[in-house]
Amino acid sequence: MTDLVQPIRHDWTLDEIKALFAKSFNDLLFQAQTTHRRYFDPNAVQISSLLSIKTGACPEDCSYCPQSAKYDTGLERERLMPLEDVRQAALNAKNNGASRFCMGAAWRNPTDKNLDKVIEMIGVVKDLDLETCVTLGMLTRPQTKKLKAAGLDYYNHNLDTSPEYYKEIITTRTYQDRLDTLENVRAENINVCCGGIIGMGETDLDRAALLQQLANLPEHPQSVPINLLVQVENTPLYGTETLDPIEFARTIAVARIIMPKSTVRLSAGRNDMSEEMQALCFLAGANSIFYGDKLLTTPNPEENEDLALFEKLGINASAKLRQDSKETAAA
Ligand code: SAM
Numbered sequence: 001m002t003d004l005v006q007p008i009r010h011d012w013t014l015d016e017i018k019a020l021f022a023k024s025f026n027d028l029l030f031q032a033q034t035t036h037r038r039y040f041d042p043n044a045v046q047i048s049s050l051l052s053i054k055t056g057a058c059p060e061d062c063s064y065c066p067q068s069a070k071y072d073t074g075l076e077r078e079r080l081m082p083l084e085d086v087r088q089a090a091l092n093a094k095n096n097g098a099s100r101f102c103m104g105a106a107w108r109n110p111t112d113k114n115l116d117k118v119i120e121m122i123g124v125v126k127d128l129d130l131e132t133c134v135t136l137g138m139l140t141r142p143q144t145k146k147l148k149a150a151g152l153d154y155y156n157h158n159l160d161t162s163p164e165y166y167k168e169i170i171t172t173r174t175y176q177d178r179l180d181t182l183e184n185v186r187a188e189n190i191n192v193c194c195g196g197i198i199g200m201g202e203t204d205l206d207r208a209a210l211l212q213q214l215a216n217l218p219e220h221p222q223s224v225p226i227n228l229l230v231q232v233e234n235t236p237l238y239g240t241e242t243l244d245p246i247e248f249a250r251t252i253a254v255a256r257i258i259m260p261k262s263t264v265r266l267s268a269g270r271n272d273m274s275e276e277m278q279a280l281c282f283l284a285g286a287n288s289i290f291y292g293d294k295l296l297t298t299p300n301p302e303e304n305e306d307l308a309l310f311e312k313l314g315i316n317a318s319a320k321l322r323q324d325s326k327e328t329a330a331a
């Protein structure tokens, strides 16, 4: 192992992470790409499609989110989607080439009744031979047990930002609440999908501290979504100064270096990114995207644009990124 490729560690100090961010960009990208090639096929990118199964009217106050009931973003409040509509959306995603289907609900946490309905949805998606992921808010241990029994492959629950900046962004649940849910998911051996949002007006130090939190979890999340804030009118973060694209690429590179075996997803925000910037993010070690013309409520690039970009870059859409992973075991 060269010292460019770091072992799996859970004791990253903030100074070490800051030192990675401070490297010359070429050196940082070289290290990230070298790390990436140690564990992954460098030309394979996993693609997941998203569906909002319950949109809007969320009681939480996440200041980035168009689905919070506290902000008037013009979203219609919707009820939980009927099972047949979910099946149809998953079938479309599969026919378009997605390997994983992620369902999101605008809840603080699911009620047990709602969880049973989501479990039926997981069943119909699995019957289509797609990997399943859900993001439903906070979960108790009995709820994670039920999801495991239903065969759920991934649970998405983000830390969003650094512990320090967190209170500027959300007041209705704590950082510790998030860590507790992640622990419940891990305890059932469900793959963890956990990352954050950058471009929310946080400092360089906050970005380093978010990555430190992720890398120092007891296990690295199997999937790490790095979202660029999608600015939605009438949310408190609308009008935040936009993040320098080079800083975004650096964040992907540092995530790749310190969580070498995790899938790093270039997540929300691609609609505002040039092809060159996305190519830079793949070079920095991103190896997953959200695929399909809609995220949960906001636009994402059209499928044909993504396929054309993959073609130009010689990237293959692939469900299998590496041999030795818990992820492939779950697939
Ligand atoms: N309500 C559940 C929760 O918050 O855990 C699940 C759905 S929530 C929309 C899932 C994640 O989407 C959030 O944790 C956040 O990281 C991301 N997200 C929401 N709004 C976003 C935005 N405007 N830009 C980027 N990411 C966003």
Ligand code: DTB
Pocket: 050, 066, 102, 104, 135, 156, 158, 195, 196, 225, 227, 230, 267, 268, 295, 296, 297, 298, 299
């Ligand atoms: C994640 O990290 N990003 C996705 C997913 N997990 C559920 C959500 C992005 C949402 C962007 C804003 C919207 O479309 O509502």
Ligand code: SF4
Pocket: 058, 059, 060, 061, 062, 065, 066, 067, 068, 069, 105, 106, 107, 108, 137
């Ligand atoms: Fe609700 Fe999730 Fe949006 Fe926060 S991020 S307001 S919890 S839907």
